[in-house]
Amino acid sequence: MSDPSASRRERWRAAASGGVERSGASLPAILQLVVAVTVAYVLARYLLGHEYPIVAVTVTLSSLGLVLDARPRRVLETAIAMTIGIVLSEVILLGFGQGVWQFALTMLLTLLLARALSPVPGLPIVAAVQAALVSLMPIPPGGPFTRTAxxxxxxxxxxxxxxLLPRDPRRAARREALRFFAAFDAIVTSLVTVLRLGDRSTAEFVLSKARETQALTEQWKASLDSAVAISRISPFLRRHRQELADLQVMQLNMDHAARNLRVVSRRLSTLADDTPRPQLADAVAGIQSATSMLAQSIxxxxxxxxVRQSLVLIAITLDPRTLTPGQPFSEASVVLSLRPLVLDLLAASGMPLDEARRALPDITK
Structure with missing residues (x-):
């Protein structure tokens, strides 16, 4: 019988470990926020002479946030939306004073305008929060538009x-890439086991895991897009533009590879029997080895x-007439589904698609 107190301790330990991991991963963003919000406070307080620069602080914090996607466009959109809400609130205060209907009008106009300007559903709420603060607080000594400044x-x-204070977006992109490759490698390794042992039930389970890779590819893409956007304006990341461009090519083709991996998993789950298939297992094992090396190449x-050399050696064997001679169509269909997977992996490694296609044997003759 399990010990409830031991189970609770394990959950607390896991929660504490997760908290430490989250804080460590967010440390660059936290340091950036602390520096930025301090600079904003100092500028508004001592340069502009505003005694309570609450808006400068809240706009800085909300614009940057702790999210992975800290690309300049998102930061600018958030800052503009909040500024619009503040300006509307200031105008209504100046023209009609404070009151219940003035507050309601401020909320209505801010939400409508912010929603019209951006498809991001959370942005109007952020803008409305700032507008509400301005609408409900007393007008500062410097006049109504000091908060707009x-x-x-x-x-x-x-x-x-x-x-000037980037969050090292390359590290975030690398972390998401390695998460994706770990999941991809686990699936391919499981497929090798399925082929060596002839276990269709495991193939069905692997197919369900393969379907979960889409979220990982999207997270990898978001982190890379953010890194590329920041590198366009950051003098510290400009020299890494080509590296990031190469990783974008890798990410796009690995997205395609993950989709084709799901096709391979589906083919294996529908095979007629549980017969071991060592030739196919060897081919997939070679793909697993090359993919593992591709992850290291980040x-x-x-x-x-x-990586390209290893994949070409696999590609030239992917002919159903030589790899699975005399076998039923279901066997040949597995080989045919491996061809686009290897093609995508070759493209992910940097090989031009036309050259990668030439590495595959011609099965039309």
Missing amino acids: DAVIGGLVALASTA DRPDLRPL
């Missing part, structure tokens, strides 16, 4: 921080020629 300061500081691009 604070909002502009906060937005500019947030935008400058993405260029940190060591010099490995990519070896």
Whole structure:
């Protein structure tokens, strides 16, 4: 019988470990936020002379946030939406004073305008929060539009921080890439086991796991897109543009490879019997080895020629007439589904598609 207290301790330990991991992963973003919000406060307080620069602080924090996607466009859109809400609130205060209907009008106009300007559903809420603060707080000594000036300061500081204090987006992109490759490698390794043992029930389970890779590819893409966007304005990341461009090519083709891996898994789950298939197992094992090396090439691009060489040696064997001679169509269909998978992996390693296609044997003759 299990010990309830031991189980609770294990859950607490797991929760604490997860909390430490989250804090560590967010440390660059936290440091960026602390520096940016301090700069915004100092500028509004001592340069503009605003005694309570609350808006400068909140706009900076909300524009940057702790999310993975800290690309300049998103930061700018958030800052503009909040500034619009503040300006509307200031105008209504100046023209009609404070009151219940004025507050309701401010919320209505802010939400409608922010929603019209951006497809992001959370953005109107952020803008409305800022507008509500301005609408409900007393007008500061400097006049109603001092808070608009604070909002502009906060937005500019947030935008400058993405260029001058980047969160090392390459590290986030690398982390998401390795998460994807770990899942991809686990699936391919399981398929090798399925083929060596002839276990269709395992193939069905692997297919369900393969379907879960889509979220990982989307997270990898988001982190890479953010890194590329920041590298366009950051002097510290400009030299990494080509590296990031190469990783975007890899990500796009690995997305395609993950889709084709699901096709392979589906083919295996529908085979007629549980017979071991060692020739197919060897081919898939070679794919697994090359994919593992491709993951390592994220940190060591010099490995990519070896990846291409390994995949070409696999590609030239992918002819059903020689790999599975005399076998039923179901066997040949597995070989045929491996061809586009290898093609995508070759493209992910940097080989032009036309050259990759030439590596596959012609099965039309």
